[in-house]
Amino acid sequence: MKQVIKGNYAVSYGVKLSRVKVVSAYPITPQTTIVEELSEMCASGDLDARFIKVESEHSAMAAVVGASTAGVRSFTATSSQGLLLMHEVLHWAAGARLPIVLANVNRAVGPGWNIWADQTDSMSQRDTGWIQIYCESNQEVLDSVIMAFRLAEKAMLPVMLTYDAFFLSHTSEIVDVPEIEQVDAFLPSYQPEFKLDIDNPRMFGGLIGPEYYYEERYVMHKDALEAQAHYQQVCKEFNEIFGREYDVCEEYRTDDAEVIVVTAGTITSVTRIAVDKLREQGKKVGLMKMRMFRPVPVERWRKVLGNITKVVVIDRNLTAGLGGVLGSEVQATLYPMENRPVVYPVVAGLGGRDVAPDDVIGIINYVLSNDKPTDVPLFWGLKQ
Amino acid sequence: MQKTIDIPRELMTEKELLQPGLLSCQGCGASLAMKLAMKGLGERTVVVIPACCWSIIIGVYPYSTLQVPVIHVPFETAAVSASGIRAAFDARGEKDVVVMAWAGDGGTFDIGIQSLSGAAERNDDILYVCYDNEAYMNTGIQRSSATPVGAWTTTTPEGSIKEEPKKDIEEIMLAHHIPYMATASVAYPDDMYMKFKKVRYITGTKFIHLLSPCPPGWRIDPSKSVQITRMATQAKVFPIYEVRRWGFSKERGCLEENWKYTINVYPDRELSTKEYMQTQGRFQQITEEMVHDVQKRVDRKWDELVRKADGSGTRSQDPGGDSSL
């Protein structure tokens, strides 16, 4: 049924439809309304789950690690400082191979306090072993929650889906909310191979020496790579039931493109407009929307970006002393290719600074008029 | 030795849930304590272990000495991990399973106190046990806020003596209005066993504080660890008591709030704090003045405790204490 809902509600609906059994979360702007809505759903019996109202995000993550190890579907949501506080337990969840799903509303990191869109929070968790998926619309957010559980439980790795503060979290859009019967057909109940079980006692996460640890992590890495194939399968099944297509990345007007812009999150929508405008002027520009960030879809990125002249990566995040995270990862991925394109890393819109279609047009025109990047990265829209 | 109570043997779990192969030092109180705890709790128990000596003691992958499900969790998350597991077992319809967090004093008094406070305030249905060896032993004997005044550790070396009194964790936990709080030690195994037996039947957050001797950390002879722990109780440094929030009201025919303190072990001889401290190498640098202050604090606490136990009008004649729920 079509409804007009905000991004945060899209998450709550997704959680409800996924028949989650344990939720634990701690409020932080702009995620708070997810917590409120889920509390209400649990209180009214709309969602048959236990909501553990913890005293911090660190505890929220630890609670779902406990619950998931006990074999039930578990969910949490956070943002910015909250995600950073979880860091230790994020590693734990992935290392323990738990199919937890986390929704992160991308918000800038302090100081100073800034509650607006910025992807530094989730990008800086890239080494935790979590699968990461970046969303562009509220429909995508809702669908991704449901798909995330299916993917997590196939790959036995936790999945973090992220979307931009306010641009999505607090903006209403038309969303087709799936029927529960459809979701049940897509997402079977969770049946873990191992769990805390009185009748079959096992020990989880104990002392492990150099003779096993290395292989454990290697297997985790391999499984993370394989998660791509699982993901494609999940997208296919999802499309069959719900009629909406998702992929590890999305291409827009890339067919004969000479320049491709790579984006994540809501800057994508803005870039679509910019691409259309430039196409009207006869400029051969296209867009690759990055959806799956971990595991890195290396082959896909190479296929889409490998044979064109110029690639621009717009990062709404910063790793100080290097630049944008995605920019550096795209460069690293393309480096071994013989005819690799020139990559133009760009940082823009930190801390919620608006990035309008004209900004993206400006960025692309800069790329078109320079054979090589003049600044690495280019900080677009910096006040002098 | 003072007699506490006899354990009714038929109550004991037949199965030995803690198997040989523990990696602890000789004379480790924490190991003996687990054996007794599991005797009381029985098979339908999940054990949650944060970073502490027990992360090692239990054994190295792929072996475990505990024959019940065990999960290791980050250092500061013992209580809330137990809360998460509790929620999941409730969702699975296995409400009778006891979820026990088993943490050291560092994981309880210091780094884990936030999540412990959260769980206790929510009154999550878990058992939290702190085996208190009065320092961070796993990392090589550093001070914690449970380290007593005057004790040597590697971070309170000679010239930097610990002057701050040990945190009063029992009162901190009671301030959370939890239904059950008790202290116990391996020096009084019958008492300890009974406490672990009874917590299975109490809903909500149960907290048990164990004094847990550690020969390398306390600089004592391993063969003396139980004896010295008993002296802690005889010297009233570590009183053995329990506090219960709810009592049965005959008039109303239901449970009602009725705080009840019960001293389970009354010292059977006069022993000073100084005599207790003299048994341990770790107190070598303590000054006379400090000992005097500690003695005063011990006396005041004991008097308070006796008053509270008296005040409830139920001071037990049987030092085995209150075995009602």
Ligand SMILES: Cc1ncc(C[n+]2csc(CCOP(=O)(O)OP(=O)(O)O)c2C)c(N)n1
């Ligand atoms: C976040 C974090 N900080 C520090 C450590 C290192 N560490 C492991 S065990 C431990 C001390 C444990 O002390 P305690 O809780 O008293 O238990 P004990 O070792 O005495 O049994 C420390 C500091 C850790 N594992 N995690």
Ligand code: SF4
């Ligand atoms: S250091 Fe102390 S607590 Fe740790 S195993 Fe040895 S005796 Fe037990």
